[in-house]
Amino acid sequence: MEWYTAAERFTEALASSDPTPGGGAAAAMAGAMGCALAMMAVNTTLKRKSTPEELRPRLTQSLKRLSAFKGELKGYIRQDGEAYAAYLTAKKLSKDNPAREKAVQDALLFAARVPADAASAAMHGLREVDQIKDSVAEVIMSDVYCAKHLLQACIKCSVESIRANLAFIKNEDRVNEINKQIATLLKAC
Numbered sequence: 616m617e618w619y620t621a622a623e624r625f626t627e628a629l630a631s632s633d634p635t636p637g638g639g640a641a642a643a644m645a646g647a648m649g650c651a652l653a654m655m656a657v658n659t660t661l662k663r664k665s666t667p668e669e670l671r672p673r674l675t676q677s678l679k680r681l682s683a684f685k686g687e688l689k690g691y692i693r694q695d696g697e698a699y700a701a702y703l704t705a706k707k708l709s710k711d712n713p714a715r716e717k718a719v720q721d722a723l724l725f726a727a728r729v730p731a732d733a734a735s736a737a738m739h740g741l742r743e744v745d746q747i748k749d750s751v752a753e754v755i756m757s758d759v760y761c762a763k764h765l766l767q768a769c770i771k772c773s774v775e776s777i778r779a780n781l782a783f784i785k786n787e788d789r790v791n792e793i794n795k796q797i798a799t800l801l802k803a804c
Contacts, residue, residue: 639695646737646769650685653762691733734773
């Protein structure tokens with residue numbers, strides 16, 4: 616399959632009336648693309664004969680870290696749909712079932728945690744990009760800037776997904792904790 620076929624399938628799935636994939640999956644995809652684009656810039660720099668030898672070990676380590684963040688973010692694309700499915704399952708429990716409210720609250724926390732984890736991975740990816748941007752070949756810097764924007768978009772969009780679930784979470788301590796996490800995530804942008 617050509618790469619653009621996969622991109623077309625994902626964007627068409629987003630455009631459908633199905634609730635998944637939704638904003639959380641799109642956010643994680645943006646983050647994964649940001650990491651991938653930064654990896655391309657690093658790989659391109661490493662292939663250049665003019666890249667100083669003393670930069671190569673640091674760039675190689677960055678490449679490994681970006682790859683790990685990319686893999687993590689790709690996992691959150693799927694997990695976002697799983698979180699929504701868990702919420703639907705909990706909501707389908709009988710209203711007189713004593714376990715229903717806890718199941719719904721647990722599902723909401725899971726649905727907030729997935730984009731929070733995605734945003735955290737994107738934040739680490741963003742920091743990694745900031746550390747290597749001065750070492751990347753000038754000819755590929757536009758891709759580094761695009762990678763940063765994609766990672767920032769992942770964080771900002773993930774925060775929107777978190778907030779959508781936060782409105783229904785009843786545990787004030789958890790809500791306060793998540794709001795603090797949101798503030799930290801947005802500072803990274």
